[in-house]
Amino acid sequence: QFHMIKYEDLTSVKSLGQGSFTRIFKGCKTDIRDGEKHLTEVLLKELDVAHKNCWESFFEAASLMSQISHKHLLHVYGISVHGVKNIMVQEFVKYGALDLYLKRGRSVSVSWKLDVAKQLASALNFLEEKNIVHGNICAKNLLLAREGDPSQGSSPFVKLSDPGISVAMLGKDVILDRIPWVAPEVLEFPDNLTLECDKWSFGATVWEIFNNGNAPLRGWVLERKRRFYESFQQLPPSQWTELADLISQCMDYQAAFRPSCRSIIRQLNSLITSDYVILHATEPVTQ
Numbered sequence: 001q002f003h004m005i006k007y008e009d010l011t012s013v014k015s016l017g018q019g020s021f022t023r024i025f026k027g028c029k030t031d032i033r034d035g036e037k038h039l040t041e042v043l044l045k046e047l048d049v050a051h052k053n054c055w056e057s058f059f060e061a062a063s064l065m066s067q068i069s070h071k072h073l074l075h076v077y078g079i080s081v082h083g084v085k086n087i088m089v090q091e092f093v094k095y096g097a098l099d100l101y102l103k104r105g106r107s108v109s110v111s112w113k114l115d116v117a118k119q120l121a122s123a124l125n126f127l128e129e130k131n132i133v134h135g136n137i138c139a140k141n142l143l144l145a146r147e148g149d150p151s152q153g154s155s156p157f158v159k160l161s162d163p164g165i166s167v168a169m170l171g172k173d174v175i176l177d178r179i180p181w182v183a184p185e186v187l188e189f190p191d192n193l194t195l196e197c198d199k200w201s202f203g204a205t206v207w208e209i210f211n212n213g214n215a216p217l218r219g220w221v222l223e224r225k226r227r228f229y230e231s232f233q234q235l236p237p238s239q240w241t242e243l244a245d246l247i248s249q250c251m252d253y254q255a256a257f258r259p260s261c262r263s264i265i266r267q268l269n270s271l272i273t274s275d276y277v278i279l280h281a282t283e284p285v286t287q
């Protein structure tokens, strides 16, 4: 279901570190179109050999992203298999993962953050309309294509990355480690990812964005994370009550009570017009 890219048409330029079970490289793809040689800057996502057995799930994620197209969904050019190497070839998104961008201490305005949240909500709405579950919504999987001018509040532009290997393929410990992004019901039924699971993850991701990319429950051990769900705890609420309300609606332990994407977008729109935004034009950067 997707384009196969010849390994010899790819060159990797430099390593950019790793995602979970993958390593990522900045690279180049050459293709010949109407007799001309074209070079395209790409992101090469290589599945760790140790997780070679997950290659179906790895490529399923790629095919999900290449079957549909939306301005806030990452474009996947195709895949390349060469010996033990399984490589997903993606568009190179200029500023990389949003969590790292925010952690680098860029002071961005509240309206900048709301803009990003709204773009993610519209990508989720698009997937919901097609009844497609992403399964790994988090700030690390939000890629920043345009910075916008954070202080002038000129708008950023984000793209949702592929979900990677399905959480159902991974061990219990990986699922526990994804607390609080993974919906509570996924711990019991990892094979049954629903659209509601993405709503929960959306809530945790908005929390990250408004906490400057700092991970919620950062550094907690798995046992403590598990107890967080067992005792139905919520993330520390933002002092902006309307935002805290939206996050806790998304992170409702009863999946059926989580809001529709349309409701999420409506609530974000009313947040954007609230006076809190003007009062907190650029939050002081809290390290």
Ligand SMILES: N#Cc1ccc(Nc2nc(N)cc(-n3cnc(CCO)c3)n2)cc1
Pocket (backbone or CB within 6 Å): 016, 018, 019, 020, 024, 043, 074, 090, 091, 092, 093, 094, 095, 096, 097, 140, 141, 143, 161
């Ligand atoms: N310094 C720097 C820098 C690094 C990366 C990019 N670009 C880019 N493009 C993509 N398509 C995907 C990713 N990416 C980043 N982390 C993951 C793993 C979690 O998904 C995926 N990064 C741009 C600048």
